[in-house]
Amino acid sequence: AGAAADASSPCEGGKGLFATKNIRKGETVFVERPVVSSQFLWNALYNYRACDHCLRALETAEENAQRLLGKSSLVLPYPEQCSIRKDLHQQCPRCQVTYCSAECRQAALEQYHQVLCLGPSRDDPTHPLNKLQEEVALLGWVTLPGTRAKDKEWWIKAFSQFCSKTANEEEEIVHKLLGDKFKGQLELLRLLFTEALYDEHLSRWFTPEGFRSLFALVGTNGQGIGTSSLSQWVHACDALDLPMLQREELDAFIDQLYKDIEKESGEFLNCEGSGLYVLQSCCNHSCIPNAETSFPENNFLLHLTALEDIEAGEEICISYLDCCQRERSRHSRNKILRENYLFTCSCPKCLAQADDADVTSDEEEEGEGETDDAELEDEMTDV
Numbered sequence: 001a002g003a004a005a006d007a008s009s010p011c012e013g014g015k016g017l018f019a020t021k022n023i024r025k026g027e028t029v030f031v032e033r034p035v036v037s038s039q040f041l042w043n044a045l046y047n048y049r050a051c052d053h054c055l056r057a058l059e060t061a062e063e064n065a066q067r068l069l070g071k072s073s074l075v076l077p078y079p080e081q082c083s084i085r086k087d088l089h090q091q092c093p094r095c096q097v098t099y100c101s102a103e104c105r106q107a108a109l110e111q112y113h114q115v116l117c118l119g120p121s122r123d124d125p126t127h128p129l130n131k132l133q134e135e136v137a138l139l140g141w142v143t144l145p146g147t148r149a150k151d152k153e154w155w156i157k158a159f160s161q162f163c164s165k166t167a168n169e170e171e172e173i174v175h176k177l178l179g180d181k182f183k184g185q186l187e188l189l190r191l192l193f194t195e196a197l198y199d200e201h202l203s204r205w206f207t208p209e210g211f212r213s214l215f216a217l218v219g220t221n222g223q224g225i226g227t228s229s230l231s232q233w234v235h236a237c238d239a240l241d242l243p244m245l246q247r248e249e250l251d252a253f254i255d256q257l258y259k260d261i262e263k264e265s266g267e268f269l270n271c272e273g274s275g276l277y278v279l280q281s282c283c284n285h286s287c288i289p290n291a292e293t294s295f296p297e298n299n300f301l302l303h304l305t306a307l308e309d310i311e312a313g314e315e316i317c318i319s320y321l322d323c324c325q326r327e328r329s330r331h332s333r334n335k336i337l338r339e340n341y342l343f344t345c346s347c348p349k350c351l352a353q354a355d356d357a358d359v360t361s362d363e364e365e366e367g368e369g370e371t372d373d374a375e376l377e378d379e380m381t382d383v
Contacts, residue, residue, distance in 0.1 A: 015282045016315055023310040029291060030279060032302045037225060037275030043268075050271035051100035053108040054299040055225055057271050058098060060084045061233030065257060068230070068265045077250065081236035083298065084229050094119040100299075115197070128196035132189075186215065218274070220341055221281045226270035227298045235296075277302055286317035286347040287326050287333055293318060317347070330356050 023029060039050050047067060049058040057064065061082040066074045076082075090105045091098050095117050099105040121127045190211040204210040234254055242250065261269065280293060280302055290308050295301065310316060319326060320341055321333060330353040334344050 016284050017279065017282045019310045019312050019314050019316055021312050023306045023316075025306055025308050027306050029304040029306060029310075029316060032277050032279050032304070034223075034225075034275030034277050034300050034302070037273055037300045039271060039273035043272045046268075048271040049098070050227060050273070051104050051299070052097045052113075053099055053104035054301075055227050055271060055273050056100040056104075056299040057084070057227045057229040057232075058086075058089060058100060059229055060086070061229045064228065064230040065261070068261045068269060069257070070264050076233065077253065078233075078237055078240065081240070082229060082233050083236070092117060095122050128192070132192045132196040186212065189215075218276070221276055222274040223277050223280055223293065223302065225273045225275050225295055225300055225302075227295060227300075228270045229298065230269070232298045273300075275300055275302070280304065280318075283316060283318045285320040285337065285341070285343075285345060287319060287321065287345060287349040288347060289317050289319040290314075291316050291318050330354070 019029075037055060039048075039052075039055055044050070050056060051058060059067065060079075061084070062074065062076045062079060065076060066072050085100075088101045089098055090102055092105070092113065097108075097113070097117070099108065116129065118124075118127060118129060121130070124130060187208070190206070190208065193211065194206045198206055205214050237250060237254065240247075240250075283291070283304070290310055291304050291306050294303050294305060296303055304316070304318070306316075321336060325333060325336060330350050334350070337343060337345050
């Protein structure tokens with residue numbers, strides 16, 4: 001079956017992930033560590049503090065809630081349910097980047113921080129890495145392990161497992177961020193990328209075509225990551241064995257807290273980033289998925305969980321669309337999939353709606369028109 005790994009549709013051949021045994025609903029299919037990951041720069045800019053390596057949230061649950069609520073006097077009950085260990089946090093002595101543990105600091109140093117550490121140049125806007133970070137995030141992390149590793153061929157092989165097609169020639173689809181509209185911006189990014197990170201062993205990635213492929217690799221395979229110390233605290237509180245009255249009071253407090261946070265901060269509650277996962281990237285899309293990804297350990301470890309019983313030999317599918325997008329018309333869903341993942345979906349839901357008119361509702365068209373330009377600019381930055 002086709003997969004995100006080769007950006008083909010589920011009936012065209014390619015990679016796929018299949019169950020080797022019966023899997024029950026709610027069961028964890030696998031836990032996976034990313035090849036590379038990075039926090040979104042805009043997310044860090046707005047003081048969403050996360051470990052520079054594993055993206056674990058660094059704020060305590062109370063600090064997290066205070067910031068999102070804009071209320072420094074807020075006190076959370078049951079503070080012992082917060083899992084954040086500030087006593088374990090460490091900083092790079094040269095650039096003050098923060099890690100959740102000595103292990104993460106060492107892993108970052110070995111994989112990429114020797115190159116990324118800006119030291120006294122951290123606030124120098126003319127430094128090549130600062131200029132690059134103004135434009136792009138995860139692309140740098142894709143390249144950095146390869147530039148530092150002793151076995152550069154291993155990293156080249158690792159990234160070759162991901163889809164890097166810039167277009168689907170058969171269906172005449174081009175990724176929306178690689179069209180003529182962004183040609184100038186892509187060339188600027190390539191030049192900044194080359195100035196900051198060029199390595200002759202990876203020279204193919206710095207050519208115009210190689211850079212487009214690298215950009216497509218991140219754009220079509222990047223898995224969103226979200227971590228939150230407040231969410232961890234809530235889950236821990238949910239598991240407490242409390243008398244009925246205390247349980248009702250705590251639940252009411254949490255419900256009101258989230259309502260107040262939504263008014264103050266909107267829907268952006270998590271430390272957010274993106275990562276590349278080898279196994280997850282093999283999962284095909286379905287508009288009615290039988291599995292979903294999550295990050296319950298408050299770091300970059302991805303858990304794939306069954307949404308329903310899956311029989312041995314059955315394909316495991318996730319959705320590349322969020323819950324709201326999955327409720328839209330077949331035409332709207334496929335517009336998103338074609339622009340971002342270069343395929344037209346042929347899952348059972350899409351096949352059942354094949355005779356529906358190829359038009360969106362007025363409300364959907366309104367939403368698409370409002371977000372096209374601004375959303376594309378944001379996505380350029382996120383990638």
